[in-house]
Amino acid sequence: MYGPNHHGWIEVIVGPMYSGKSEELIRRLRRAQIAKQKIQVFKPSIDDRYSVSEVVSHNGEKIKAECINKAEDIYKLLKEDTEVIGIDEVQFLDDQIIDICRDLADKGLRVVVAGLDMDFRGEPFGSTPYIMAIAEFVDKLTAVCVICGHPANRTQRIVDGKPARYTEPTILVGAQERYEARCRLHHEVPK
Numbered sequence: 136m137y138g139p140n141h142h143g144w145i146e147v148i149v150g151p152m153y154s155g156k157s158e159e160l161i162r163r164l165r166r167a168q169i170a171k172q173k174i175q176v177f178k179p180s181i182d183d184r185y186s187v188s189e190v191v192s193h194n195g196e197k198i199k200a201e202c203i204n205k206a207e208d209i210y211k212l213l214k215e216d217t218e219v220i221g222i223d224e225v226q227f228l229d230d231q232i233i234d235i236c237r238d239l240a241d242k243g244l245r246v247v248v249a250g251l252d253m254d255f256r257g258e259p260f261g262s263t264p265y266i267m268a269i270a271e272f273v274d275k276l277t278a279v280c281v282i283c284g285h286p287a288n289r290t291q292r293i294v295d296g297k298p299a300r301y302t303e304p305t306i307l308v309g310a311q312e313r314y315e316a317r318c319r320l321h322h323e324v325p326k
């Protein structure tokens with residue numbers, strides 16, 4: 136990895152759900168703090184207000200984060216002395232995040248981005264693939280397939296106990312849904 140006096144760069148952590156993206160993001164940001172670098176962490180908000188929140192991994196690791204509604208909110212919240220930026224769940228931010236990551240890295244910041252590379256259909260998800268393309272470093276993590284135990288690079292969506300169909304809407308009012316990590320062989324998307 137580049138040293139602290141180098142210019143900025145983008146590093147991306149992708150994979151399916153449960154692959155340890157948030158854990159890895161938190162680990163890298165903690166190490167930046169140990170190196171006495173100023174960090175700021177952002178994640179998309181699920182409600183309409185700014186709030187101070189946390190990135191929380193499935194095994195309970197946490198780091199303080201600022202919730203944003205739009206990618207450009209990063210500019211409103213960015214502090215002058217910030218050296219390292221973390222962004223979690225980047226796939227849920229609007230496309231402007233691509234230019235913002237590029238711009239911040241050009242200005243000398245280290246930009247660490249985590250997110251899903253594929254949606255439940257196994258297709259590229261939102262801005263993530265574009266950010267992967269312009270990044271200096273990309274790590275694709277795998278989870279453990281809940282069916283066979285092999286490395287899982289896909290996220291299985293289950294709605295009311297059955298694999299979600301390709302055309303299933305993203306928001307289903309009243310349905311019971313859950314997500315599982317699955318390998319290519321066991322990932323099911325009925326037409």
Ligand code: ADP
Nearest residue numbers: 152153154155156157158192193194278279316
């Ligand atoms: P992500 O951000 O990629 O969804 P997290 O960092 O939040 O992942 O969580 C990773 C943790 O999830 C693992 O360390 C492990 O404790 C837990 N976990 C639960 N199910 C699985 C699975 N099928 N494969 C791997 N890890 C799993």
